[in-house]
Amino acid sequence: MSRPATDAAASRPAAPARPPGRPAGRELAVLVVVSGAIFLEGIDIGMLNVALPTIRADLGLSTATLSGIVSAYVLGYGGFMLLGGRAADLLGRRRMFLVWLVVFLVFSGLGGLADSGGVLLLSRFVTGVAAAFLTPAGLSLLTTTFPEGPRRDRAVLVYSGIAAGGFSLGVVAGGLLTSLGWRWVFFAPVVLAAVLLATAVRVLPRDPARATTRAGFDLAGAATITAGMLLLVYGVVRLEHPGDGVATTVGVFLGSAALLAAFVAVERRSASPLVRLGILRSSPLVRANLGAALLTASFFGFQFVVTLYLQELRGWSSLEAGLAFLVLGADVVLAPLLTPVLVRRFGNVRVVEGGFVIATVAYVIFLGVGADWPYAAMLPSFLLVALAIGLTYGPLVSAATDGVAAEEQGLAGGLVNTSFQLGAALGISGVTAVQVAALGAETSSAALLGSYQAALVVPAVAAAVGVVVAVVGVRAVRAR
Template sequence: MNKRAILAIILVSYVMIVLDTSVVLTGLPKIHLELGFSDSGLAWVQSAYTLTFGGFLLLAARAGDMIGRRRMLVAGLALFTLASLAIGAAATPAMLVAARAVQGLGAAILAPSTLALLQTTFTEAGERTRAVSLYSATAGIAASVGLVLGGVLAEWTSWRVGFLINLPIGMAMIWAALRYISDNPQQHASARFDLGGALASTAGMGALVYALIRSASTGWADALTQGTLVAGVLLLAAFVVIQRRVAAPIMPLRLFTSAPRAAAYAARVLFLGAMIGFFFFTTQYLQAVAGYPPSTTGLAFLPMTLMNFAVALQVPRLTRRIGNARLLAIGLAVCMVGMVWLSRVVPGSAYLTAVALPMVLIGAGQGMVLSPLTAAGIAGVGAADAGAASGVVNVAHQLGNALGLAVLVALAGASGLAQRVTTALSASSVFLLLALLLMAWPVSGKKVGIEVAQS
């Protein structure tokens, strides 16, 4: 087994997913003008991706456990790559939104496969810590790089290039996966599949994410928003009941019997809610208030990107010295201080002191947080449930993005943009504080660290 090649395939595949989540943000103004999107319709460029990504994650994750993770990885790569081609060639808003939805489905298949393969390939504690650290660093760094790349490409070439570059990368990863990764499904494909759970989870997650996305533009008083929210909650409640009764559940409830692991899932929702607020509202501030063009807006995130990268590389060493629990607590605290500082930005603030320096702290905090948080989410999980646990980690990730943005947009209200940025980033700081408290109580941080180390 060539573990280096497998790790490279996992990391590059995951970079594609994360990069395309953020690369579109700084390119949205160009997409708006070129394709003639309405103001409300433009949000669906991102929302269509989020909706299918979040809706199909649990189904795709468990399918990987049953029919083989290499098959799911290759299928996800193929679908994601073809959708990227369709996005790059889109001539109308409808074509672009439809292609983004298909791309989200490809990401839903691909994301849990990458983390599950990492978990089953790197079984020794030390090598798993290093692999998870690189995986988590990839998530944080790719998100920041996506903003830089999206802005530069949108201004200097075309926003389409950010998606078309997936073609050679995707084809290369499919070839590499077929050559270096062996399939090892935990059950035969003919095994009885949890169809009821699959339908309930997909429909429930889809309805919930749709309601959260819609609430950002229509408010919570909208009848359709309320109806889909209630439907989503009821379907997910039915899903939990189904999981208690079936022999081969799509999401084994035993994943939540570990208090540290359950706390890690909830903390991930809060952390990602804070970070989506940071990216979304800071990008708006830099372009609409500070007057930066797309390329400069992207480059303005470099202090965070560089610090994130530098700190993430030190995570294995820091983990050995102070443990996952302390590293996670320190990272959340540092990130929170940076977010509070950034929330004080006002029109006319100096970039260095009001934006760049807070970004350094946020980047350092993110570099410390994602690795132990990911490790805690898959700690102590057997190989048979690796895909399911990876799916829950990714569901928490997507719920954090969707729920966080919906809550922050609602809290920001309809005031002036500068005031909305202050309000949203202040609320993001509260999310980080709650995540910090959640990881300290009701379970001790030491317990989290021990469980991660023993996985």
């Protein structure tokens, strides 16, 4: 007589336990796909920023149109991000990821075929909308595939490092591709998106049935939050041009506030709200989102001013400026290797606190930038910034999604990515406004340098405020 199955199973050697931070095969495949998508978005932005002067020269675009090409993406991304996050929860994460990856691919290709500023404006706006749906869908796929704990923490840190590295490497890749022809800046993301799409169809988990059978979609909430966010982001973009109709800018912000207030009223009465307002009562989530906005405000403001300093004052080419920033890509290595060790020992909030302190030191060092600084004098700040981003980006994402129910992970992802996007827009607008005000009507090199030094105060202050927010978080953790 054969031995019972239980005895046979007991006689077999036990399968080796998977280390707590190491993903399974399916988990690893999901991590690769969603990290590839966030890398695609980062490199797409970085490459375009470098190619803008060449695009203007080739198509004969005005300065307003050129600025609008950048702003169109920001409007689409920031305006639709919250809707995109909730749509992933309600309509299916896999479905939203695949559909909007296709949209991203198509309209990026349209940008490469553009022969006028209008086509480029349309391409960048719709590409931004696609990214607004794609990003929270990808992040929620990641956070629902990996169980909360060490494996999810490491996955989020890898994802975050690749996200930050995409922008840094995009600046370098943009310089190289622009030398071949600016249209490759749009066609290269098409190739990468096609590879990701073919892989995603095979490896992403199917959406559960409940994702498509929820009670009615909150159309009133979707309309008011999207319109309100569009006006808010548009108002922030207008801050980059302080003399461009103050009354109009104030009116845009007031309109945004009215629509957001209407959104809150709609959600309070809705039987199936788009956003459960109770999620905003979480102090750790609010602090994480505030920290996310301060992180990108300081980083993008700093990067923007330094780019102007290198190209306008020092006369460096776009490729030389891109190569100068290559060291910022070190966070791709730091985030998955160093940050998980520190998070396991000290926790997310303490690591974020340390990251903001390092960022503040980096930006303060650069305040003394001179008219003929060698690259060796800039390098310490660049290295410290890379370390700061590696220490803060991932833990902020983890803190913003930890403890959130699975059915609201898309919403949490949409909130934190909206904070990142709004922070970036505010940082660039802030340094632009300060630089323009400091420069005035002067045109000398000394005046230009002084205006850059004044603008660099903005990222230093933003990072210092980030330290304060993190310290409050550390005290709250100790109190609990």
